[in-house]
């Protein structure tokens with residue numbers, strides 16, 4: 412019997428920077444959080460350089476790239492500035508996300524199907540500097556198939572609707588959509604990651620989906636770290652992910 416592949420944990424450190432930016436101080440340092448996360452077993456570090464710079468700044472990304480030991484997953488909107496910045500930094504992974512300035516957090520997935528030529532060009536530019544590109548999309552077959560057509564090797568399924576579900580029935584329906592999305596992505600030969608809004612009480616059913624490669628988790632982890640410390644918060648999340656049994 413073949414053993415199920417271990418689900419990886421990408422730790423998103425954006426909201427360490429949110430706290431720093433709230434006061435314009437030098438602390439808390441997201442780079443320190445990244446190093447602690449790596450020591451505690453994070454498989455990668457995710458940062459989102461938002462257009463409005465509400466949390467992560469260019470300097471964080473530059474310093475991080477020099478000191479981190481695992482893999483950087485750089486989240487960005489598809490703009491000329493971000494493409495040029497990513498070409499300079501050459502992150503191991505780049506995740507293309509939709510972005511609006513007014514949103515509280517990323518709402519919905521990237522419309523790949525509606526702009527295939529533009530996304531394909533971005534994927535090509537980033538692949539040329541050695542970055543593996545993933546597309547942050549809803550678990551919608553149309554978007555998953557379009558992601559394959561534009562040449563992205565990976566997708567990240569947006570789990571926000573699952574996380575925000577108001578009833579167990581709604582959560583189960585969203586989970587089923589994610590399961591089907593993972594199965595379709597895997598059948599097309601895509602690497603399938605997932606994330607957004609995952610926390611200590613809702614992560615296990617997603618971690619248990621066969622075929623999931625990596626979960627990117629930030630807000631809940633940074634929040635829990637306030638009470639137990641960053642390393643312990645990462646360890647606890649890793650334990651939940653690794654202990655999640657298929658259901």
Ligand SMILES: CC(=O)[C@@H](O)[C@H](O)COP(=O)(O)O
Nearest residue numbers: 425459486508515516517607
């Ligand atoms: C793209 C995404 O899902 C989120 O990573 C985001 O990076 C978290 O930061 P925000 O809370 O600013 O959306």
Ligand SMILES: NCC(=O)COP(=O)(O)O
Nearest residue numbers: 423606607608627629630
């Ligand atoms: N791409 C999702 C991510 O990096 C983390 O999202 P969240 O856990 O902060 O909601």
